[in-house]
Structures are given as structure tokens and as C-alpha cells.
Amino acid sequence: MSDLPLATDLAGIFLEDVPLIDLRAPIEFKEGAFPTATSLPLMTDEERAQVGTCYKQQGQAAAIELGHQLVGGAVRAERLEGWLAQIAAQPDALLYCFRGGLRSQTVQQWLHEAGVTRPRVAGGYKELRRFLIDTQDKAAAECHWSVLTGMTGSGKTHLLGQVAQAIDLEGHAHHRGSSFGQLPGGQPSNIDFENRLAIEILKRRHLGELRFVLEDESRLIGRCCLPLSLFDAMTQAPLVVVEVPQAERAEQIREDYVHDLWLRYRDLHGQEAGWPLFADYLIGALARLKRRLGDQGHRELDILMQSALAEQALNGSTQAHLSWITLLLTRYYDPMYLYQLGNKRDRIVFRGDKQACLDYFAAQNLA
Template sequence: MFHDIAIEDMMVLKEKGDMVLIDVRSPSEYNNSTIPGSLNIPLFDDEERAEIGTLYKQVSPEAAQERGLEIVSAKLPNFIKEFKQIDGEKTVFCWRGGMRSKTSATVLDLMNVKVNRLLGGVRAYRKWVVDKIERMDLPQKAFILNGNTGTGKTLILRKLLKEGYPVIDLEQMANHRGSIFGQIGLQPHNQKTFDSLLIERLEQLKDSSYLLLEGESKRIGRAVLPDALCDFKEQGVQIFIEMPIEERIQHILDDYQPWEYKSQCIEAFRKIKSRIHTPISAQIEECLQSEEFSLAVKLLLEYYYDPRYKFTADQYPESQKVTLHVQNVDEAVEKIKKLIGNELKVSNRLASI
């Protein structure tokens, strides 16, 4: 017989890498929100789920169950085969830990495929995430990476992440670059997915004495940062990266590849063109149309993004700011590593007094 597993126990095993999670809900439900890292082996596809739901509401629960049994019976061999191909301990879940996960676990058990069933399903997981957000436990120290658009802040953070630094990559969690052009070439995550990725990363870093993250605004694409995290960021050491504009332009071109998304770039620009002096905005739009992307980016930086950034930077007291003048991303990484090391040494000395 399959075993039921509570959300807290499942998360411990998941963090250790000892658990494979399988979402048996329909593809659209899975794509909307799931437990990060889970696989999708649906018991019903979207059309089948809609059909069963209609029967349940318009005919009877018995009619819905009978139709569900017909559908499951037809696809059972492939369903079981997919599970048998997955190594390791497995846990199935649906929305509330109800009929779909119970049916899946029962059928698999009959075929000698051992699985657990997550009690409460995605609903219980979401409650776990929300509870964690409401009582967010953060370290005392934060290093916040700021800089003009194009300074490669996300690239810097990801290089530091590879070296084992406790990085929170908010843009990756939101799947958005944080500007009006930020979703070009991407499919932004919704709030539930962002919350899940954030909390699971914070759980991984719960023993760290500090966190390193980018100075994002409260909203990144479709996601809104929790108030506690915003407050934490505001109190951190604000690192400001100064980099030559030529390097910044190249970073933007490499990241956004506007030649691949020309129409989307023009559409995004038109949302902000009224905020730019008319002759300049006309020139930018003309550059985008004629694919003079380097000049378009340069003008956007000089007449839109840099003035806005300066206003934001001026809000911080000088005592809270550290400015690093660098030529490229690699130099920035090395200077940030040195700065963090020095700051932690000072903190450790003060703590020992």
C-alpha cells in the first residue's frame, strides 16, 4: 500500500535530493503553478479534465467517475511505464491530495511501483510557502548589487553563485529582467511560482550569515516582492557598480538580442516613449525600425534609464553606499568578493568584542 507523506517531511527529502515529485494534474494546472522541480505525468489532460468536470456538474458524480475510469483504463499502460522509468523514491500529488493522486498511487502500487502521496497536495504546499513568507527568517546582513542598466548585475550574481556565494537571483525567479523590456524572449512567472522559488532558495540558505541580491524594485514582471524582503534589501550594504557605457551597451545587446525580437522591442518602447524628449524618442524609434540597435540602446540609457537610476541612487545616504569603478564583469566580481570578505571580517571582529 502507498504511504501518505506530510509536506514538512517531503520538503526535507526534496532538499536532500532524495525525492522525485510527480504532479499528476493536467498540463495547464502544472504550468500555472506546481512544486518547483516536479515532473508532470497527468492522469487526465486538459480536455479530459474539462469533460469530467462538466459531467460532475451537469449529470452526476457517478457519471463523472465512470467516465474517468474509462479514460484512465485506456492510458494505464503508458502511465505506469512512465513511472517505471523514473529512478529513486517518488511522491505523487494533485491539487488537494484527493482523487487523482490517490487513484495514481493505488494503481501504481498494484503494479508494484512504490510511491508516496503528498497529503494536501499543491494546496498544502502553497500554504507552507505562504506561512514561510509571513514569518520570513532572514540573516542580519545583506549585500545589494546596484548599477546603471547594462552593468551586468545579473551576470555578476550568477558568476558569484557558481563560486558558492549565497545569491538570491530574483530575476531568474521572476523569469523577467525587471524593466519595460524585461519579458522579451521570456515567459514571466506568476506570483505563486516566484514565491515558491524564493522560499525554497531561502530555505537552502537559512544557515548563511548574509545574502547577496540585486537592488530590484518591489515588482519584477508579474511578481511582487514580500515586504520583509524589501525592508531587508533597503537596510543592506548598497554596492553601486560603475562601468563604461560601451560595455553596458554590449551587455544589453547580448542579453536581449533585439534583432530576434524587433517588433516586441518597438512595442515595449512605445509604452515609455512619452516620457522621453520628443526628438530623442523619435530618433530611438527610428533606430529600432532601421535595426541600429546599438545607437537605440545608447540613447535609451542616456535619456531614460540613467537619469532614473541616478534619482534612485541619490535616495541612499553615502554611509550606506559603496561605489566600485570597474571595466568589466570579471573585475566587478573580484572587487565584490574582496568587499564582502572585508565587511565580514569587520562584522566578526565587532561580534567578538
């Protein structure tokens, strides 16, 4: 078994999008994996739990013996067929388990006996994950970061879509980064979020990029938490402030957080099932701000939102939503943003409208 090949070029695995076969239990895969990984576990969650209990009570030899009993005969043959089929579809696939130990060694040997020899990743998932964490931390320290900020609804994400050196944090988190920012379909696990972000940075640094622009975010984007090293770099980075009139911002919010969001719910769940989910989501997002808005303020906004939803349900128009959006900006988001920006004013290096900001990024060789 020790003579079978090991894959040790961790950077190459991610730079070349090498297919991976994840042999860990399904619960481990769900907690976090890698974009090119396919879950084909050696053991089910229940089988892994039984082996773990046996290991604690009777030691390694007994646990290994139990593992072979649980994954033997027809079960082994069925799982071997799955691994062989995956390798037939992806001949350059690599194997990994948690530490590159017994599980991946066992599967590697079984495959070898079946006439197929594939490398297993040295150090397994743990080493791959450590590599990406180190990649992220090193980039946070070595790269030059700029942050685009602006009042809620300024279209910062859309603006950064026109900046070549931008990294879309909200895209990786599948969340728009506010109380109303949750998107249907849910968010990735935090580990998956961090891994995808680190892989993008690794690839772009490999191409020679050292300067990046990010959108101003709190450390939490929904339930995805930014790596501390990157967030620390963001809190010290120079700020570019995009200035957009409130009416234009309200329209942008209506487009993104009402019209586009409704289409996403409809496409995912269908017209009939999607509508109550969409309406309940908007109402719930506003309710989460009740403590800050106060009972009367929340009630007034809720009445406006319910009326706008009723009109939308009747004729499909989302224009009435502008009433509660504008009021929410005036009473909550704009004052909060101005207060926060005041605490960061010493970091501001440029401010202007959207085109002026794009011109600034171009002059800085970031666009």
C-alpha cells in the first residue's frame, strides 16, 4: 500500500481544477469540501459512527476489523463500482479522506487491485484546507486592498462588476449582505465559502495580480463569516465612496431586492409556491429591524410593504414598493451609514458618482 502514488502539489490541484473524490462520510462533506470534489464515501455516517465508537472502546485494530466487516462483500463491490465509474468519467481524479490516512489508503488499494491506480492527496482534506487558509492569510498580508463603500442601494456590487480587479464577496456568500440580502437556495457552508474565496485569490495571484477591490462589508455576509485576516485588511484599506442620489438608490433596491428577488423565488419554487415564500421573506426581513425601528416605525413600514405586496400580487407591478423603501432609507439605512462613514473618514481617498469611481479605479490600474 505504501508504494502507491501520493499527490503533493496542493497548489496545482486548485490551480488546475483537478477532480477530487472525497471519501469522508457525508456529514463531513456537508460541513465543507472543495469545488471540484465529489462525495463518494467509504462509509456512511452511521458506519463511521460505529467504527469511531469501537476505536474509543476497543482500539485501532478492532475498529479496522469492524470497518472491513461493515464495508465488505456486496457493499464493498457496490462502492468500488461507484469509484471506478467516477474515475472513468474523470480519469485524472485524486482521492482524499480527512488526513490522507486509512480511508484513502484502503480505497486506493482496492482500486489498484481492480486495475486502476490513482494517487491520494498527501495529508488529505486537512492539508488541503490548511493550504487554502495559509493562502488567504498570506494574500491578506501581502496584497494591496481597496474598498468601495456607499449608501445602501448605491449599486456597489453592480459597479464592481465593471472593475477587473474586484472580488465579489457577496457572490461567493450567495447573499446581498443586508437584512434583506438572503437569496433563495441558501448559502454555502462557511468552509465552502472560505475555500472558494481562497481558490479565486490563489488563481489570480498566480496570474500576477496583487491589487484587489472589495465591497464594504461587515464581517458577516448573511451567515458566512469573512476570514479574520482579510477582514482586518479591509478595515485598514483605503476607501472609495460612490455617491448616488436617494431616488436612484431606492430604484436600485426595488430592482434587486423586490423584482429580481421575486423572479428568483418564482424560478426556484414556481409561481404558486414561490409567492408566499417571497412575501413572507420580505415581511420577515423588515420584522428583524423592528427593535431598531421601534414599534410605531415598524408598523408604518409594514403597512406600506403589505400594501405594495398586495398591488404586486394583483397586477405584477413593483412600483408601490418604492414607498417603504424610501422611508426605510431615510429613517434607518442612511443615518446608520453616515454615522459609520464618519468613523472612517480618515481612510477616504476618493468620492464621486459611479462614472467618477470607475475612472478613479482605471487611473489606479484596477479597472
